[in-house]
Amino acid sequence: MSDAAILDEAERLRNDLPGDFSDSIVASLYSDAARITSTSLTQDSQRARLTVDRALDRALTHRVWGFVVMGVLFFGVFWFTIAGAAGPSGWLMTLLVDNGHEWLRGLAVGIGAPAWLTGLLVDGVYLGTAWVVAVMLPPMAIFFPLFTLLEDFGYLPRVAFNLDRLFAKAGAHGKQSLTMMMGYGCNAAGVTSTRIIDSRRERLIAIITNNFSICNGRWPTLILMGTIFVGALAPPALAGVVAAASVVTVAFLGVLVTLLVSWGLSKTVLRGQTSVYSLELPPYRPPQVWRTLYTSLIDRTLKVLRRAVIMAAPAGAAIWLTSNVAFGDASVAAHLVGFLEPMGWLLGLNGVILLAYIVAIPANEIIIPTILMLTMTLGPNLFGAEGGVMLELGTAQTEAVLVQAGGWTLLTAVNLMLFSLLHNPCSTTILTIWNETKSLKWTTVATVLPLGLGFAVTAMTATTARLLGWV
Amino acid sequence: MAGAELPTPRADRPDTQGPGLTGCGSCAFANAANLTKLGVDPGRGDYIAAVAGNPNTGKSTVFNALTGLRQHVGNWPGKTVARAEGSFQYRDYRYTLVDLPGTYSLLSTSGDEDIARDFLLFGRPDVTIVVVDATRLERNLNLVLQILQITDRVVVALNLMDEAGRHGITIDVRHLARELGVPVVPTSARNGTGLPELLESVEQVANGTVVTKGVRVQQRDARLERAVSTLARRLADEFPGLDNTRWVALRLLEGDPSIERAVRDGTLGGLGHGARLAGAAEEAS
Numbered sequence: 001m002s003d004a005a006i007l008d009e010a011e012r013l014r015n016d017l018p019g020d021f022s023d024s025i026v027a028s029l030y031s032d033a034a035r036i037t038s039t040s041l042t043q044d045s046q047r048a049r050l051t052v053d054r055a056l057d058r059a060l061t062h063r064v065w066g067f068v069v070m071g072v073l074f075f076g077v078f079w080f081t082i083a084g085a086a087g088p089s090g091w092l093m094t095l096l097v098d099n100g101h102e103w104l105r106g107l108a109v110g111i112g113a114p115a116w117l118t119g120l121l122v123d124g125v126y127l128g129t130a131w132v133v134a135v136m137l138p139p140m141a142i143f144f145p146l147f148t149l150l151e152d153f154g155y156l157p158r159v160a161f162n163l164d165r166l167f168a169k170a171g172a173h174g175k176q177s178l179t180m181m182m183g184y185g186c187n188a189a190g191v192t193s194t195r196i197i198d199s200r201r202e203r204l205i206a207i208i209t210n211n212f213s214i215c216n217g218r219w220p221t222l223i224l225m226g227t228i229f230v231g232a233l234a235p236p237a238l239a240g241v242v243a244a245a246s247v248v249t250v251a252f253l254g255v256l257v258t259l260l261v262s263w264g265l266s267k268t269v270l271r272g273q274t275s276v277y278s279l280e281l282p283p284y285r286p287p288q289v290w291r292t293l294y295t296s297l298i299d300r301t302l303k304v305l306r307r308a309v310i311m312a313a314p315a316g317a318a319i320w321l322t323s324n325v326a327f328g329d330a331s332v333a334a335h336l337v338g339f340l341e342p343m344g345w346l347l348g349l350n351g352v353i354l355l356a357y358i359v360a361i362p363a364n365e366i367i368i369p370t371i372l373m374l375t376m377t378l379g380p381n382l383f384g385a386e387g388g389v390m391l392e393l394g395t396a397q398t399e400a401v402l403v404q405a406g407g408w409t410l411l412t413a414v415n416l417m418l419f420s421l422l423h424n425p426c427s428t429t430i431l432t433i434w435n436e437t438k439s440l441k442w443t444t445v446a447t448v449l450p451l452g453l454g455f456a457v458t459a460m461t462a463t464t465a466r467l468l469g470w471v
Numbered sequence: 472m473a474g475a476e477l478p479t480p481r482a483d484r485p486d487t488q489g490p491g492l493t494g495c496g497s498c499a500f501a502n503a504a505n506l507t508k509l510g511v512d513p514g515r516g517d518y519i520a521a522v523a524g525n526p527n528t529g530k531s532t533v534f535n536a537l538t539g540l541r542q543h544v545g546n547w548p549g550k551t552v553a554r555a556e557g558s559f560q561y562r563d564y565r566y567t568l569v570d571l572p573g574t575y576s577l578l579s580t581s582g583d584e585d586i587a588r589d590f591l592l593f594g595r596p597d598v599t600i601v602v603v604d605a606t607r608l609e610r611n612l613n614l615v616l617q618i619l620q621i622t623d624r625v626v627v628a629l630n631l632m633d634e635a636g637r638h639g640i641t642i643d644v645r646h647l648a649r650e651l652g653v654p655v656v657p658t659s660a661r662n663g664t665g666l667p668e669l670l671e672s673v674e675q676v677a678n679g680t681v682v683t684k685g686v687r688v689q690q691r692d693a694r695l696e697r698a699v700s701t702l703a704r705r706l707a708d709e710f711p712g713l714d715n716t717r718w719v720a721l722r723l724l725e726g727d728p729s730i731e732r733a734v735r736d737g738t739l740g741g742l743g744h745g746a747r748l749a750g751a752a753e754e755a756s
Contacts, residue, residue: 003734006705010723013698022725024692026578032688033612040647041608044639282527283606283634288661 053284057158061281066162073155074251077146079244082223085138092134101127120320128316131369132308136220140301143219147184148296152287156181160279163255170259171266173202173275176209180258183213187425188432190215195436201272205262207433208446211425212254212261217308217364221420222247224368228399229413250417257422257453311363318359319370323377334378347455348415348462352378352406357419362427367420372398375406411471415458422454506670507560508539516558516567518677519594523587523618524602525611526573529630531555532660533602534570537670561670564677569596575610577617589729591621593738598677600669602628605635605642605657615651619685620718625653626672633659653683687717698724710739 018024059065104126108118150156159181164174175196183190190210197203214222223243231243266272322333330338333355341351356370402408424447425433434443465471524530534540538557555570571587578584591599601618603611619625629644648655654672658665675681690696702720706713713719719739722730733739 003709003737006702006709006734007723007731009705010702010720010726013702014724014726017695017698017724018692021692021695024695025690025721025725028688028691029613029616031691032616032686033609036612036647036650037609040643040650042641042643044641280527285634 056284057281060155060158061161066158070159070162071248071252073150075244075248077143077150078223078247078251079240080146081139081143082227082244082247083240084142085223086227088138088141089134092137096130096134097127100130116324119324120317124316124318124320125313126316128312128319128366128369128373129309131372132312132365133305135224135368136308136365137301137305139220139223140216140305141297144185144296144301145293148292149287149289151181152285152292154282154284157279157281161281164279166259167262168274170263171274172205172209172259172262173197173199174277174279176202176206176258176262179206179210180213180255183210183215185216187211187213187215187429191429191432191436197275199272199275201266201270202275204437204442205265205270207436208265208442208449209258209261211429211446211450212258212421214251214254214421215364215426217426218367218420219247220365221367222250222417224398225413225417225420228402229408229410232399233410246417250421253418254421261449261453308363308365312366312369315359315362315366315370316373319373323374331377333374337374337378346462347419347458348411348465349419349458350406350408350412353412353416353419357423360426361424364420364426371406372402375402409471411462411465415461418461419454419458422450422457424448424451505562506537506667508537509558509560509565510539516565518564518566518597519569520566520673520677521569521571521590521594521596521599522602523571523591523599523614524573524630525575525604525607525614528573528602528604528611529660530570530573530602533600533628533630533658533666533669534568536660536663536666537566538568561674564674566673566677569594574614576614577621585729588621591618593733596622596624598624598626598673600626600628600673602630602660605629605631606638606640608640608642616686616688619651619653620688620721621715623653623683623685623714624676625651625683625685626669626676627651627653627655628660628665628669629655629657630660632657632665633662650686652685654681695724713739 060069101122104122105118108122156178160174160177163177163180167174167176176194178196179190179193182193187210190213191207194203194206194210197206226243226246227239230246231239234242266274319333322336323331325332327335336355337351339351340354344350344352344354347354352371352374355374356367359370360367402412406412424430430443430447433446434440437443522530522534534555534557537559539559540555540557556567557570558565558567560566569590571590574584574587576584577588577591590596599618599622601615603615615625615627627648629642629647632642635642642657644655644657654676656665656669656672658669660666672681676683690699699717699720702723703716706716706719710716719730723734730739
């Protein structure tokens with residue numbers, strides 16, 4: 001065929017060309033671009049940009065100050081989130097959980113609905129959903145716009161620049177820090193974003209470690225634990241600051257674990273060259289405040305909330321059912337918790353928390369409501385709640401439930417924070433990992449490795465705390 | 472076709488877009504009254520338009536402004552990792568708009584660049600909007616020139632003009648357009664400035680009112696230039712209608728496997744003027 005003849009001709013012509021002709025193609029291209037630019041563009045050198053941008057970059061990507069600024073900025077964001085969310089969360093709790101639930105229950109009884117249906121829908125589905133909305137909406141509505149403003153300003157590539165050296169030392173790709181940034185919103189999105197990494201080896205490292213970026217579903221757990229257990233240790237004036245510090249500590253621990261695991265993988269099963277890449281530092285842009293507020297509220301906050309609500313509704317129903325369907329002498333939930341209790345003790349957690357983590361595999365968002373509901377149901381009945389009814393409590397009462405009914409200590413709270421960082425990805429993320437890798441092996445590794453780390457770390461802190469007699 | 476039933480505000484009756492004019496007489500979109508953002512619309516458009524460009528030049532901002540979608544826009548490179556699609560209607564035509572991943576070049580073979588290049592070649596967009604960062608013109612032109620070797624149907628959106636102004640950069644837009652052989656429209660997509668003019672140019676190139684002839688890069692190396700010309704002539708004989716023969720010749724000289732495959736299985740022959748290969752766009756993805 002003549003088509004093949006063309007390929008032969010190309011082959012023949014290629015053999016006549018000097019070996020480096022590819023370079024000369026690029027050179028021709030670049031010199032044309034340079035010529036066109038020089039004839040079309042004039043720059044007033046007096047007003048050359050750079051002065052402000054350069055000064056900012058010098059500070060924000062400084063070897064030492066860069067990290068200090070990073071710490072202060074993220075700390076500030078969390079402190080603002082924690083301090084600002086407390087009030088609105090309380091109002092929503094009163095409105096949706098206290099008043100709304102009572103009203104709905106009255107309505108259901110009024111129209112003569114059977115008790116099991118009222119229980120399942122009002123006490124299970126509605127209460128679970130209302131809880132998630134009250135706990136998650138305010139912090140997310142503050143956290144996302146703040147984070148988006150930083151992003152819009154152009155700060156994230158500077159973070160990537162700062163972390164680049166560390167990732168290079170860990171044998172991973174510098175762009176991994178950008179995929180981490182996506183992971184702080186949602187790990188499934190973070191895993192997808194690893195497509196910007198070309199080398200398969202480095203991409204796998206980024207996928208496996210993305211789970212150590214704390215996602216939306218996990219921030220509320222950290223913020224709540226930090227507020228009611230860690231923050232409470234400090235005098236009231238400092239409580240917010242200490243709580244924020246504990247959350248930032250866990251987040252930084254996540255970065256540390258990311259680096260360590262990346263290093264471990266690149267030295268063992270995923271050995272290879274580190275790729276060279278260029279990271280462009282975009283200009284700083286004044287953030288478009290109103291547009292950012294609008295889009296981050298609509299796109300991120302409501303999207304995340306929708307997902308949480310979709311997951312919370314069936315979970316609420318499932319919890320109500322397992323708590324109310326008896327098997328032998330106790331409810332199904334009680335059997336499961338009893339079975340998981342020894343393992344929970346070993347990890348400085350308890351059976352309820354482990355069961356909650358199984359229930360919450362579809363969505364981390366529902367961990368706290370699940371824990372509270374199970375604790376209320378299975379523990380001594382302090383507040384006259386019916387079996388399987390999710391909470392109608394404020395933050396102060398939440399602590400009372402966990403401490404008195406659940407037997408929680410500071411160790412339980414701290415280990416829950418650690419376990420929140422180190423456990424299996426949610427089912428959506430696992431599915432995404434499968435879609436991106438198409439490898440059963442790596443999907444399993446990405447799922448089991450964080451869980452194993454979580455077991456190891458919490459068992460270690462629990463044993464240490466017990467040996468030292470802290471608990 | 473579904474497009475016929477859609478309300479199509481006409482140029483001579485701008486009042487059909489009521490709120491756009493009365494509510495914001497001074498804003499950028501007052502002039503773009505003929506634009507109907509259709510979001511994600513499964514219906515087939517009359518034209519396929521692609522948005523290409525270097526990372527972080529505002530491709531997704533342009534995409535969102537035209538389609539009314541809210542692709543996440545971030546001030547950092549590498550955010551769009553896959554193709555996003557949306558659609559809009561401008562005057563009488565419906566466009567399917569494809570947001571390609573940002574790339575610095577189309578020469579190497581990384582995943583992102585393959586997506587962009589294959590779409591430009593096999594997806595055969597009727598018009599490609601190349602979004603250019605006016606503050607980094609030279610580096611951006613490297614990509615523009617590479618795209619012009621593949622397709623003539625290009626409109627350059629010279630974006631971030633507001634930033635360029637702040638940095639004391641002035642660009643002779645008419646001269647640039649003459650050099651490149653395609654329309655160049657200054658824009659500030661973030662504020663919507665220049666988008667009406669961009670739409671106008673897009674329409675003219677898509678429906679052929681304006682016939683563009685992109686600049687061809689000549690090879691400095693005489694032997695290489697001879698080889699390219701020879702092979703390009705052979706290609707033109709073999710595949711009449713193929714309009715990027717010089718570029719294909721270069722790729723064949725470099726032994727690009729996907730182009731060699733296209734020659735062998737005859738796909739290349741279908742890439743000339745004529746019926747659009749609907750299937751090829753799907754394959755390329």
